[in-house]
Amino acid sequence: MDAAAPIGIFDSGIGGLSVLRHVRAALPGEHLIYFADSGYVPYGDKSEAKIVERSLAIAGFLVGQGIKALVVACNTATAAAIEAIRRQWPALIVVGIEPGLKPAALHSKSGVVGVLATRSTLSSARFVALREQLLMSGSTRFLSQACVGLVEQIEKGELCSPATAALIDGFVMPLVAQGADTLVLGCTHYPFVRTLIEASARQAGCAAPLIIDTGEAVTRQLLRLLQGRTLLGADESGGLVAYTTASASTLSAALSNLLKLAAEIREIRSATAADTLVNFA
Secondary structure: OOOOOOEEEEEOOOOOHHHHHHHHHHOOOOOEEEEEOHHHOOOOOOOHHHHHHHHHHHHHHHHHOOOOEEEEOOHHHHHHHHHHHHHHOOOOEEEEOOOOHHHHHHHOOOOEEEEEEOHHHHHOHHHHHHHHHHHHHOOOEEEEEEOOOHHHHHHOOOOOOHHHHHHHHHHHHHHHHOOOOEEEEOOOOHHHHHHHHHHHHHHOOOOOOEEEOOHHHHHHHHHHHHHHOOOOOOOOOOOEEEEEOOOHHHHHHHHHHHHOOOOEEEEOOOOOOOOOOOOOO
16 A cells, blocks of 8 residues: 555535545645535435445445545445445555544533434444443433434535524424533534534523534544554645536535635546446436
8 A cells, every 4th residue: 555545535425524624634745535425415314225335336436546545424324334345445444434422421411412413324223332332331311313404405505594594403402402411413514514503502501512523533543544554645735636426516616615625526427437336327
């Protein structure tokens, strides 16, 4: 493996940009490839088999680009497919992202934690096992809330619209009413509406809501694994190339508006554009 090789990052859409920004800040010398499967967003309402199929196809495409590490910057894809990815490419560094239940339980003062995530993440065996493990070892109560429709609002760029705010109120306020003082962002899209989530919690009576976002923890794990294999990039300034299964202009706008970044963006609309990808029709 070459230390100069790029790092691949993928998500169902633009949500993984919330992870990319941490990776970019901590590892400025790394070349990054970002893959937004926005033509198939959201993953949260898809079957586990379909999520695994698409995750393996995208991972295979990125492996074909010569990556040295892969970040699965999607909670739903991590829950459904990360073990399959690791089995397929056992020599590849693979880092996933999971809802931060452990730090939430550690820091909650009320002992009640709200978990905002997609339906697929909340029903996954991986999430259920983690929650049950923590329930057996402590007294924290976890309240799960499937945020149906929120990913779509964020993909449309409606980060502070009245419709998005109303949707978030319907998810957050009931959790605070049940005593939650800590909210776990269990989807990488959600950090982009963190301001609305905090405002909703305060409006519901939680004066100082604690928000748990695991993007930084994922980056620290990636850094440790790269250091362990002597694979840290040495360039002064790494590059960024992005792929999308939807509109290049939409992803370009998201990069500019959310991260103040520019990148070469390539559209992949069908298997004919890259024969390692499944048919996106």
